[in-house]
Amino acid sequence: MPCARPALLLTALVALGCSEANDAPTAGADPPPEPTSILLLTFDTLRRDHLGVYGYALDTSPEIDAFAAAATRFDDAYATAPWTLPTHASLLTGLHPFEHGARTLDPKPALSAQKGLNAAPLDLVRVTLAETLRDEGFRTGAFVANPLFLGVKFQLNQGFDVYEVEKTSAAEINVRALAWLDEQRRLAPDAPFFLFLNYLDTHRPYRSQPSNPRLPAASDEDPGQLLKDLTAAVMEEDDADPSALRERLIAHYDQAIANADAAFGQLLDALRARGLFDDTLIAITSDHGEFFGEHDLVEHSKDVYQPVIRAPLIVKAARQTAGSVDARTVTSVDVPRLILDATPSLEGRHDAQYSYAVGEHPSVVENYYSRAKDLRRSYGYRFDRIRTVLLFGNHKYIHSSDGQHELYDLVADPGETVNLQTVQPERSRLAREQLEVFQAGRRVDATAVAVDVSDEEATLLEDLGYL
Numbered sequence: 001m002p003c004a005r006p007a008l009l010l011t012a013l014v015a016l017g018c019s020e021a022n023d024a025p026t027a028g029a030d031p032p033p034e035p036t037s038i039l040l041l042t043f044d045t046l047r048r049d050h051l052g053v054y055g056y057a058l059d060t061s062p063e064i065d066a067f068a069a070a071a072t073r074f075d076d077a078y079a080t081a082p083w084t085l086p087t088h089a090s091l092l093t094g095l096h097p098f099e100h101g102a103r104t105l106d107p108k109p110a111l112s113a114q115k116g117l118n119a120a121p122l123d124l125v126r127v128t129l130a131e132t133l134r135d136e137g138f139r140t141g142a143f144v145a146n147p148l149f150l151g152v153k154f155q156l157n158q159g160f161d162v163y164e165v166e167k168t169s170a171a172e173i174n175v176r177a178l179a180w181l182d183e184q185r186r187l188a189p190d191a192p193f194f195l196f197l198n199y200l201d202t203h204r205p206y207r208s209q210p211s212n213p214r215l216p217a218a219s220d221e222d223p224g225q226l227l228k229d230l231t232a233a234v235m236e237e238d239d240a241d242p243s244a245l246r247e248r249l250i251a252h253y254d255q256a257i258a259n260a261d262a263a264f265g266q267l268l269d270a271l272r273a274r275g276l277f278d279d280t281l282i283a284i285t286s287d288h289g290e291f292f293g294e295h296d297l298v299e300h301s302k303d304v305y306q307p308v309i310r311a312p313l314i315v316k317a318a319r320q321t322a323g324s325v326d327a328r329t330v331t332s333v334d335v336p337r338l339i340l341d342a343t344p345s346l347e348g349r350h351d352a353q354y355s356y357a358v359g360e361h362p363s364v365v366e367n368y369y370s371r372a373k374d375l376r377r378s379y380g381y382r383f384d385r386i387r388t389v390l391l392f393g394n395h396k397y398i399h400s401s402d403g404q405h406e407l408y409d410l411v412a413d414p415g416e417t418v419n420l421q422t423v424q425p426e427r428s429r430l431a432r433e434q435l436e437v438f439q440a441g442r443r444v445d446a447t448a449v450a451v452d453v454s455d456e457e458a459t460l461l462e463d464l465g466y467l
Helices: 011-015 062-068 084-093 129-135 172-186 223-234 242-273 331-339 425-440 455-464
Strands: 037-043 073-078 141-143 162-165 193-199 280-285 313-316 324-331 363-368 386-392 397-402 406-408
Touching: 011 223, 037 084, 037 331, 062 073, 062 313, 073 084, 084 129, 084 331, 129 141, 129 193, 129 397, 141 172, 172 193, 172 242, 172 363, 193 242, 223 242, 223 280, 242 280, 280 331, 324 331, 363 425, 386 425, 397 425, 406 425
Parallel strands: 037 193, 037 280, 073 324, 141 162, 141 193
Antiparallel strands: 073 313, 280 313, 363 386, 386 397, 397 406
16 A cells, blocks of 8 residues: 555554655656636625526626526525625625624714714734635735725735725726736746635616616616615605616616626636636625615615525636536625635635535524614614524524514515514524524624724715715
8 A cells, every 4th residue: 555645644644654755656646636716706786686697587697697507506695794894704704794793883882973984894813715825825816896895994905915996897807807817927827816806887876888788778867866866765755756766777787787797708708818717716796785675775785685685606616617506505604615615725624714614504694783874864763773684494584683573484475575473483483592502602893993984085985875
């Protein structure tokens, strides 16, 4: 029997009585797996039910649909929160918001400053996927378009050699990312890369130009103003017709999806032209969706109903050519482990660090109050609470700190219109107990004070609907 190599367990060496002189690989032995490069891309504010691959009737996403045909599509994936910061922190740490602490804060002390943002950054003690991969020899680069909650002040840049933030189009994000990638290949052609991209086209105010002829034409109206008008009609109950506003706004949103989708196709073509597509693991998802009046809500961050927490998740492993569907319920915390498990050179190496086995843990979504701009409005009282979701079987339980708990059968009632809380109290009780057991001992305090912003940042924030 050939002797074990030094990289194997020491106990195997002792048992076989091997000496250092016999440590050379045996002829014909399988070589160690080659490192696989990794691309993780988030489409900010992308509703999964507006993609063709998830059943949307309009042709918004031909490039994503074609990509999914030769990849693994997750049909029951969820964001861990209904807004940018906590979900991205989960995507990069494999932790829930109650564990990583990058989330909204109690509004009462946090909003004492006029321009304060009631959100805590990711603590520097958290270990990110970028840090893990950099330690494994990966070149790490991030090019993100969300200028605030993915900005360096919220500390999601941990582990990236390059972390560029600018509010720009998906096409321009591609240009910058590919320039970095070409430079890395010139400097270290054999080094694997981890590239993280964030597209903002589907976030307010929606990049609906240029107009795509496959879709209903968007009006000449400013989509940002349409959002304000819809918010007033739905949440402030003015006299405007919300159904007509909603239709016009969705036309802008769908055009924005088409523009982001086209940029994604251009990115894949650029990887193919460089000979990188086949050997790169590519994972695409979103950080949350968007309300267009459902549950008397508009935009996101405000609550935990399905339109904002269901997420697309499509993963192509290196050299994968056949499409498949994964029916497991997964959330953003599963993404780092999915990536590592599908990377042969890393499989099993970081199981203790990313401890949640994919799909084998309670599926939890959280929202702490809401963002500052929502809490300051006349309807802000609606969001002065913490909402925690547990998904189990066909059911969804929402635990609410104000006592307004909810229970839904998502198969019989996908629109979440019939609250079964009082009809099935035992099911709700068991769900609540499971949440308590799961979160016990894992919760961290989000102790950061409100993050202040400059006048220049305030202008950007207003454009994005954050102020």
